[in-house]
Amino acid sequence: MNRDWIGTAATLSNALPYLQRYKGATVVIKLGGHAMGSDEGMHSFARDVALMQQVGVNPVVVHGGGPMINQMLDKLGIKSEFVNGKRVTDEATIEVVEMVLAGSVNSRIVQAISEEGGKAVGVSGKDANLMICETTDPALGLVGTPTEVDVTIIRDLHAAKAIPVIAPLGMGRNGETFNINGDTAAGAIAGALKADRLLLLTDVSGVKNKDGEVLTEIDAGQIAAMIADGTIAGGMIPKTETATTAIAEGVRGVVILDGRAPNACLLELFTDHGAGSLIRTPR
Secondary structure (H helix, E strand, O other): OOHHHHHHHHHHHHHHHHHHHHOOOEEEEEEOOHHHHOHHHHHHHHHHHHHHHHOOOEEEEEEOOHHHHHHHHHHHOOOOOEEOOEEOEOHHHHHHHHHHHHHHHHHHHHHHHHHOOOOEEEEEOOHHHOEEEEEOOHHHEOEEEEEEEOOHHHHHHHHOOOEEEEEOEEEOOOOOEEEOOHHHHHHHHHHHHOOOEEEEEEOOOOOEOOOOOEOOEEOHHHHHHHHHOOOOOOOHHHHHHHHHHHHHOOOOOEEEEEOOOOOHHHHHHHOOOOOOEEEOOOO
16 A cells, blocks of 8 residues: 555544544634735645635635735735835825735635635625724724724624635725734634634744744743844734734634644644744633
């Protein structure tokens, strides 16, 4: 008998406890980075999500789309202003943001999941008042922070055996459209759902210590100390802060993992070694 077949059978057998563990669980996945930037990465991700649905997991996909927004702004000749390195989102920019995120990016992900045998439905955070926002910083314009999250539409889609694919947009109290950071949106939705897991796909292997080693498990106290001493810096700060906020809101665990790795989500959920850095409350 072919050894590859035997190895595949052993892998499936070893996954059984994890398949049982996550049956019926809600897993929110923030899709960004490499997995969105290449067709190969997109289809690998879509296959993982379709398999998760097939074995009884309730996935929720929240996506970004910064590079695609930049390309469209450049194509349309819309110049951007920046404050402290962050793009100011004015009326002209938010129209492009909504067109790209709720349009081409969202539909591409839905189509990829459908092609892999999953059933996905695209929505934006504006639909059914999913995310009501307030201004994050007046200097940034129409950039919002969710203050109310109504996950009824997500639960309805899960009841219909569909995978929600959510564009990170929100509504203001005066009807304005807000652009929301993808990690922030995913964390807010995971917290409102009391999700079992929030998976933040990125282009690094996880949270690293001062020696450059990936930490497989850390808690909020350790994160605060690592930010204070500069071990956690740059773009990892908002990701870890999103993680600790989600934990405080009732998410059982948050994983920052490398979306460039094949089958990263399956490795995290269905193997004993997992992938990336697991953040949860101290035991």
